[in-house]
Amino acid sequence: MTDAALPLTMSEAETRPQWQIIWRQFRRHRLAVASAILLIALSLIAIFAEQVMPYDPNATNAVYAGGRPQPPTSEHIFGTDNFGRDYFSRAIVGARVSLFVAVSAVLFQITIGVVLGAAAGYFGGWADNLLMRITDIFLSIPSFFLLLIVSGVLGGSLLTLILLIGALNWMTLARLLRAEFLSLKERDFVVAAHCIGVPGWRLVLQHLLPNALAPIIVSATLSVPYAILTESALSFLGRGVPPPDASLGTMMENAQQWLRTSWWMWVVPGSIISVIVLSFNFVGDGLRDAFDPRLRR
Amino acid sequence: MKRTLIAVLLIVLLSLPLTSALAQDGGDDDFACPNTGGTLVVAYGTDPRSLSGLYGNDGNSLFIITFMAEPLLLGGENWGDQIEPALAESWDISEDGLEYTFHLRQGVKWHDGEPFTAEDVLFTYEAVLLEENAIDWRPNLMQGDQPMQFEVVDDHTFKVRLNEPDATVLTALAIPIVPKHAFTSLEMLDAPYNTSPIATGPYKFVEWNTGENVVLEANQDYWRGAPCIDRLVVRFIEGAANQANALLAGELDYARVDGADLTPFENNPDFVLATAPRDLMRYVGFNVRSPKVSDPAVRRALAVALDRQAIIDAAAGGYGTLADSVFTSAAFMYEPGRNAQYPYDPALAQQMLADAGWTDTDGDGIVDKDGEKMSLRVVYLGTWSLMQAIAPLVYDNWRSIGVDVVLDPLDEAKSYEEIYDNVSEEKPYDVMLGGWGLFGPEPDHYRNYLVSPTGFFAYDNEEVQAMFEEGRRISDPDARYELYAEVDRLLWEDLPMIPLYQAVGAWVYRSDLNIDAAELNGTFLTGLKYPGRAYFEG
Numbered sequence: 001m002t003d004a005a006l007p008l009t010m011s012e013a014e015t016r017p018q019w020q021i022i023w024r025q026f027r028r029h030r031l032a033v034a035s036a037i038l039l040i041a042l043s044l045i046a047i048f049a050e051q052v053m054p055y056d057p058n059a060t061n062a063v064y065a066g067g068r069p070q071p072p073t074s075e076h077i078f079g080t081d082n083f084g085r086d087y088f089s090r091a092i093v094g095a096r097v098s099l100f101v102a103v104s105a106v107l108f109q110i111t112i113g114v115v116l117g118a119a120a121g122y123f124g125g126w127a128d129n130l131l132m133r134i135t136d137i138f139l140s141i142p143s144f145f146l147l148l149i150v151s152g153v154l155g156g157s158l159l160t161l162i163l164l165i166g167a168l169n170w171m172t173l174a175r176l177l178r179a180e181f182l183s184l185k186e187r188d189f190v191v192a193a194h195c196i197g198v199p200g201w202r203l204v205l206q207h208l209l210p211n212a213l214a215p216i217i218v219s220a221t222l223s224v225p226y227a228i229l230t231e232s233a234l235s236f237l238g239r240g241v242p243p244p245d246a247s248l249g250t251m252m253e254n255a256q257q258w259l260r261t262s263w264w265m266w267v268v269p270g271s272i273i274s275v276i277v278l279s280f281n282f283v284g285d286g287l288r289d290a291f292d293p294r295l296r297r
Numbered sequence: 298m299k300r301t302l303i304a305v306l307l308i309v310l311l312s313l314p315l316t317s318a319l320a321q322d323g324g325d326d327d328f329a330c331p332n333t334g335g336t337l338v339v340a341y342g343t344d345p346r347s348l349s350g351l352y353g354n355d356g357n358s359l360f361i362i363t364f365m366a367e368p369l370l371l372g373g374e375n376w377g378d379q380i381e382p383a384l385a386e387s388w389d390i391s392e393d394g395l396e397y398t399f400h401l402r403q404g405v406k407w408h409d410g411e412p413f414t415a416e417d418v419l420f421t422y423e424a425v426l427l428e429e430n431a432i433d434w435r436p437n438l439m440q441g442d443q444p445m446q447f448e449v450v451d452d453h454t455f456k457v458r459l460n461e462p463d464a465t466v467l468t469a470l471a472i473p474i475v476p477k478h479a480f481t482s483l484e485m486l487d488a489p490y491n492t493s494p495i496a497t498g499p500y501k502f503v504e505w506n507t508g509e510n511v512v513l514e515a516n517q518d519y520w521r522g523a524p525c526i527d528r529l530v531v532r533f534i535e536g537a538a539n540q541a542n543a544l545l546a547g548e549l550d551y552a553r554v555d556g557a558d559l560t561p562f563e564n565n566p567d568f569v570l571a572t573a574p575r576d577l578m579r580y581v582g583f584n585v586r587s588p589k590v591s592d593p594a595v596r597r598a599l600a601v602a603l604d605r606q607a608i609i610d611a612a613a614g615g616y617g618t619l620a621d622s623v624f625t626s627a628a629f630m631y632e633p634g635r636n637a638q639y640p641y642d643p644a645l646a647q648q649m650l651a652d653a654g655w656t657d658t659d660g661d662g663i664v665d666k667d668g669e670k671m672s673l674r675v676v677y678l679g680t681w682s683l684m685q686a687i688a689p690l691v692y693d694n695w696r697s698i699g700v701d702v703v704l705d706p707l708d709e710a711k712s713y714e715e716i717y718d719n720v721s722e723e724k725p726y727d728v729m730l731g732g733w734g735l736f737g738p739e740p741d742h743y744r745n746y747l748v749s750p751t752g753f754f755a756y757d758n759e760e761v762q763a764m765f766e767e768g769r770r771i772s773d774p775d776a777r778y779e780l781y782a783e784v785d786r787l788l789w790e791d792l793p794m795i796p797l798y799q800a801v802g803a804w805v806y807r808s809d810l811n812i813d814a815a816e817l818n819g820t821f822l823t824g825l826k827y828p829g830r831a832y833f834e835g
Contacts, residue, residue: 060693062607067556067614083611083689152708238679243704244689257538257682261560 025290032286035279042276046096055086057093058244069262079264081254090246091268097247099276101161102227108166109227110220113173114209120174121181122204132178135171143168147230151239161240165227173219180212214291221284225277232273248273328814328830330525335833337526337810338550339823340534340543344507349491350473351425351432356822361511361531363823365408366473366496369399369418369455373471374742375735378576378627378820380467384413384474384497385455394462394772397470401453405520407476408501415455420477422447422470427483437469464772468739499524499829509533515829524829544568544805551806551831553824556614562805569808573819574618575800576627577734579608579683581691582794584724586755589671596792598649600639602698604690607641609798612686617798623747623788625799627820629738630781636789647698657699664699672701676715677730679706684730687797691730720751729753734800735822740781741768747793756793809834 027033045052055076061084064070072079078087120131147164154160184190185208193203228248234240235249243250248269255265345358350366353359359375370388372380385399405413425432426444438445445466446458459466479495480488494502499521500513511531515524532549534540541558543549554562562568581603583590590596609617618626621636650656655664655671664671675691677684685706692702705726707715715725731753736742744765750757764784771777802819806812814830825831 058689058693058696060607060611060690062604062610062690065611067607067610067612082686083693085689238706243685243706244692257558 022290026286029282029286029289031282035282036286038275039279039283042095042279043099045092046099049092049096053086053089053092055089057085057089057246059086060084069258069265071262072264078268079262081251081265082258087251087264087268090251091248091272094246094248094251094269095272095276097158097241097245098228098231098249098273101158101165101231101241101247102224104162105165105169105227105231106220106223108162109170109223110173110216112166113170113219114177114216116170117174117177118181118204118209118212121178122185122200122208124182124185128178131174135174138168139171141168144230144233147234148237148239151234157242161231161234165230169223169226173216173223176215176219177212180215181208184208184211218284218288218291221280221287225280228273228276228280328522328827330523330830330832331811332832332835333523333525333527335526336528336530337831337833338530338532338548340532340540340549340552342535343533345505345511347491348494348502348505348511349475349485349488350494350496351421351430351434351475351485352491354433357533360822361513362473362494362496363821364500364513364529364531364828365494365498365502366475367498368471368473369401370467370471372738373468374737375820375822376471376737377818377826378738380738384418388467390772394464395459397457397459397466398450399455399457401455402520403453405497406518407478407497408495408516409476409479410518411476411478412452413474413476413497414452415449416452417474417477418455419447419449420480420483421472421474424475424480424483424485425472429484430486434472437472461770462772463769464777465739465741465769468737468742471737499827500529503528519829521827521829525832529828541805550810551804551812553802554805556616556803559614559616559803559805567808568805569810570803570805571812571817572616572801572803573817573824574626575734575802575819576625576736577732577800578620578623578625579612579617579687579732579797579800580620580623580730580794581687581797582729582731582754583792584727584729584755585757585793586722586724587727589669589673589727592653593791594649594653595655596795597639598646598653598655598698599695599700600792600795601642601649602646602700603639603694603795603797604641605797608687608690611690612683613798613800616801616803618801620796620798621789622785623794623796624740624743624785625734625736627736627738628740628743628781628785630740630778630785632782635782636786639795643694643698650698650700655699662699663701670701671699672703673727674703674705674725675728675730676705676707676712676726678712678716679708683732687730691728716753722750722755722757724753724755732800735820737820740784741765747788754793758791758793761787761791 061080065080065082065084067082069082070076070080070084076086076088078091080087081090116131116135120128147168150164151160190203190207193207231240231247232249232252235247236253238253240249241247251269252266255269258265341360342357345353345361346355347353347358348361350362353362363375367383368376369385370380370383371377384402384405386402387400389398401415401418407413422438424430425434426438440460440463443460448456448458450456457466457470473496475490476495479490492505499516499519501516503512503514505511510533513529515527517523534543537555538558540549540552541554544552544554545561559570562570583596585591605619609615609619619638621633621638622631624631650664654666657664659665673695675688677688679685688704692704695702716729733746746752748756748758748761748765761784764780768777768780771780802824804817804824810831811834812825812831815828816826817824818826
């Protein structure tokens with residue numbers, strides 16, 4: 001049995017140049033590369049936030065602020081909010097929270113999407129039918145309102161946010177993966193593997209999934225901006241990260257009352273959100289092009 | 298007899314347009330409109346729940362009702378900070394303190410022209426007492442399980458008989474009077490009156506455009522004198538910021554504006570900015586039964602740890618007075634400086650905590666005692682922007698003296714469940730943030746909220762409860778003053794709640810609007826004591 005699998009491991013070796021082709025392709029997309037670098041830098045800042053932050057993000061300085069947001073100075077490069085909390089430090093923590101929530105939520109939704117999509121595609125028949133009807137049901141739910149309601153019932157915490165965003169956004173990937181599996185299932189190498197008695201779980205993990213990696217990666221990358229925007233929107237509506245901790249959305253919420261007088265209150269979190277969302281979109285675009293053999297020259 | 302004659306004369310004179318100067322004589326002092334006419338546009342949150350003075354006790358309703366309706370006397374909740382005659386001209390109290398005789402103002406007419414008599418007063422109080430009507434004022438007229446007894450002596454004399462002496466009866470009776478002839482029966486839960494009221498006040502109801510506005514017009518027969526401004530429109534605009542914008546855009550003439558939105562009005566020649574203390578207190582309340590804050594010394598330490606001036610600046614844009622009493626300045630025995638202030642001093646606060654036995658023994662930055670960490674769950678209504686502004690400062694102030702704070706903003710439903718509708722003695726929180734007010738001059742109105750074991754603070758102090766009990770029995774003003782001064786001192790010492798600040802209202806209005814004679818008074822929801830005396834300068 002194990003011997004029979006040997007020639008199949010060869011195909012794995014063959015994929016290696018494939019990855020090189022993809023990387024070469026991706027590098028051509030300048031914007032995507034720049035975005036990827038920016039995202040790595042932002043992630044590093046988020047991970048090492050404690051070392052980077054000049055101030056405690058929740059420490060108030062009433063004397064300095066006097067109840068009004070204070071504009072950027074050399075000490076507070078992004079200014080402070082109306083409590084005198086350093087806006088740069090809050091922006092870092094905020095970006096960390098937003099990124100963490102978004103990435104975790106996407107990992108969660110990929111897990112659900114892959115499992116359900118793969119099961120539906122692989123088993124077919126009534127399992128496929130059942131799983132796809134469940135997917136349809138989830139697709140028919142206006143997810144943002146459900147998010148609002150459920151987060152209201154459960155109360156805002158990072159974990160509920162992650163689980164909620166994840167649990168309501170796996171459907172596209174599940175469908176994508178099912179279609180991919182359905183077509184892969186008919187391919188010669190899979191039929192061959194099946195014929196020589198490769199067990200089902202191994203077929204899925206070693207032959208089907210690796211070949212469906214492209215849509216998974218692209219879909220994941222393009223889901224992150226959506227998750228970030230959802231988190232921001234929820235926090236903006238007061239249903240996100242509980243106070244006094246910052247997230248980009250809660251910073252926007254606090255900025256509402258100072259729109260006229262204090263531009264940095266909304267410019268800072270707003271532009272960070274935009275930059276992250278745009279970067280992920282560019283990287284996703286780049287990856288999609290790189291994975292698509294038809295675009296290859 | 299002479300008085301009747303004058304009243305009759307006045308009624309005759311009132312119908313003549315040129316005699317408005319004389320007509321004012323019915324009021325407390327002489328006032329003649331320097332200029333008449335025009336439309337005053339004001340704003341308040343949203344549609345009222347009811348326009349009946351008996352049902353409308355939410356802000357949206359009260360705001361409009363204050364322009365239209367009147368109680369026998371001022372000084373009740375929302376009706377100012379002084380006990381003063383209104384529909385009752387004067388009153389006598391019997392020797393034993395059990396009988397109050399009210400002499401009603403003569404010649405007062407309802408907005409539909411019918412005369413106001415003692416029958417209307419009786420009808421109002423009977424309707425309030427009728428349980429099926431579900432009127433929130435009902436406890437005001439009850440003494441324990443027994444209702445007060447009412448009697449019409451003649452058209453202009455009305456008697457209230459008590460079962461036991463109660464010095465708070467005057468403010469308890471300050472309920473807007475409704476006209477008997479506007480109802481078919483005592484049952485008024487669904488009466489048409491609730492949407493088209495008839496009253497005795499300076500402005501009378503014209504129309505209610507749902508979601509848009511309520512239009513009122515001057516009551517030319519008003520006993521204090523016809524209002525100077527002909528029409529009054531109450532627009533529904535939610536949020537102080539939106540009202541400030543509408544004011545700037547010229548869509549409003551007069552509005553109360555919050556601190557953060559005041560900037561465009563400061564030193565602006567088109568607007569006048571006037572301030573007055575409001576009968577509102579913002580506070581940090583303790584669940585006194587929580588073992589972590591059951592020690593008054595701990596509560597005092599937490600008070601000293603709060604930078605309350607910073608809270609005023611951040612939450613109210615500086616428009617607040619640092620509280621030195623659990624009562625607002627509207628309470629009749631309030632005296633500034635009676636109680637020593639709790640100064641902001643983190644080092645002292647830490648020392649006080651240590652003296653009470655709370656020190657950081659395990660070096661994790663959080664003080665503890667007998668193995669329990671000082672970790673406080675602080676709840677508040679999360680949708681209330683004021684509380685949102687107070688919470689981060691409480692968090693940071695307390696954290697810096699080694700108290701772990703978990704902020705828990707609740708949504709409306711949860712806040713009712715945990716705080717506002719929670720009548721159990723067990724509270725699920727250690728600390729709550731809140732605000733209350735419009736209690737008027739009578740400290741007894743605080744009683745159910747402040748010193749009840751089922752109140753927000755689960756505060757069960759028999760000594761203070763006994764003093765409140767006594768405060769109802771004695772009627773001598775000086776003795777009551779002494780008694781409640783002592784209550785004030787005691788509560789400030791025991792601190793079931795940390796009063797943060799008393800709100801100072803900022804009213805902004807067009808510079809050609811004159812409200813000097815209308816008397817800006819923050820203890821009225823409308824901010825005006827005599828709204829009929831506001832006028833536009835020619």
